[in-house]
Amino acid sequence: MVQVYESTRNSKITATASEAVLKGIADDGGLYVLRNLEEKKVQINELQGKSYKEIAEIILKIMLNDFPQDKIKACVKNAYRDKFSKEEITPVVKVGDSYVLELFHGPTSAFKDVALSILPHLMTTAYQMNNMEGEVIILTATSGDTGKAALEGFKDVEGTKILVFYPEGGVSQVQKTQMVTQEGNNTFVCAIKGNFDDAQTGVKEIFSNEKLNKELKAKNRVLSSANSINVGRLVPQIVYYFYSYMKLVEKAAINIGDKVNFAVPTGNFGNILAGYYAKVLGLPVNKLICASNENNVLYDFINTGVYNRNREFHKTISPSMDILVSSNLERLLYYLSGKNNSMVRDFMESLKSTGRYTITDEMLKELKEDFYGGFVEKEYAEKTIKETFEKYGYLLDTHTAVAYKTMEDYRKETGDGTANIVLSTASPYKFSKSVYESLYGSANEDEFELMENLSQKTKVKVPANLNNLKNKEVKHSQVCNVNKMEEYVIFASKTQKNK
């Protein structure tokens, strides 16, 4: 039987897995979810001795079941063949008495590479499966890392265009340079005057703009999303939860069946939601530790049941987590509410009109069973980077430091001795200035100089993709107002760049 995804907001709006991957978001603005998720199980015993790619094939087949097995195998192979600098794709290293799951060995040095390396392959496969012709236009709002990872993933992929909107002034110098120097004949990058939430809202509005979608369709063009609202982003992220668990079993740090905690630096709630899915699929997980920076909406939500975005937006040293509206939380609400679509719709309408909503006591109780919420301010994130380097010789990036510290706080507060896996989402060199300053105090040099200085002092190698970045030619310098994003999409849809 072909399983069907449905919109979180309306069970009558359905799609096969391949359709969901192509569309990204449902027509009513809801996110695609599987109603029967808890009926699916991964047998962890059968994962013993398997490689990352083999585990990926198993998880992808379960979650995307209208994709033929041989196509999934091909997608996995093409995605991870030579894009990652480590054979294991996502190595696990011991730091103190915790484990760090390194998700940053892909082409842009951030965890988003793991999913965005495979999404284009899933999308072009889904395209063929649905007998479609023409062009897929990928729209992406980014807080810094998704943009580059999506550009690299979709660069020169036949039948696609990739458009990225990033907040002007809201990303690091390295992140910006990575995006504006992007090569490829199907790549478009535009800065917007606003923050990430403005960019994300703008993109969502374009998706639900019927007139524009009709006009594009008449020309054989469809819009899709590379943001983590796409199930094709979410599903590949489930893989490394299982993979890292099996690594701990292999290292004899746990016995198979023992529970573990995962600490996740969280923004849009995509990464940690994949952990929740892993748990539902049968991975023995005790707590999912949701770590925030000063933008601590999720911390408040997990502790009170009130989601309230009406608050000051902080620019922090972990910019990829500077988010007040965590889109993927909508999927968790769907499951916490007992798959009550109209309830989810009401929450989302309330969020849109008033900026807040409150979940029921029952939902809150369940939420707290699976999740622990914490947040870490700048001073403590910096201190964590310094101490972890001094004690263990391990260099954390600013996002991972937030998760590492939240995990320590959790352990102190609860006395829970369960084995811990901290998800490391970026190379420290993506945020060289902040990492350098955490270790050696404030510095005036620009990020590229500090990258070199940091490497000389710490003896930790700079990833190759960041090493030669600064001499690359700038190819994208557009800036637009939020209300001009639609125009930019139309412009890009008509533009054919020369090869």
Ligand SMILES: *Cc1c(COP(=O)(O)O)cnc(C)c1O
């Ligand atoms: C995107 C990102 C995050 C946040 O992940 P979400 O899935 O949006 O919660 C954390 N750290 C880094 C480095 C990122 O790029």
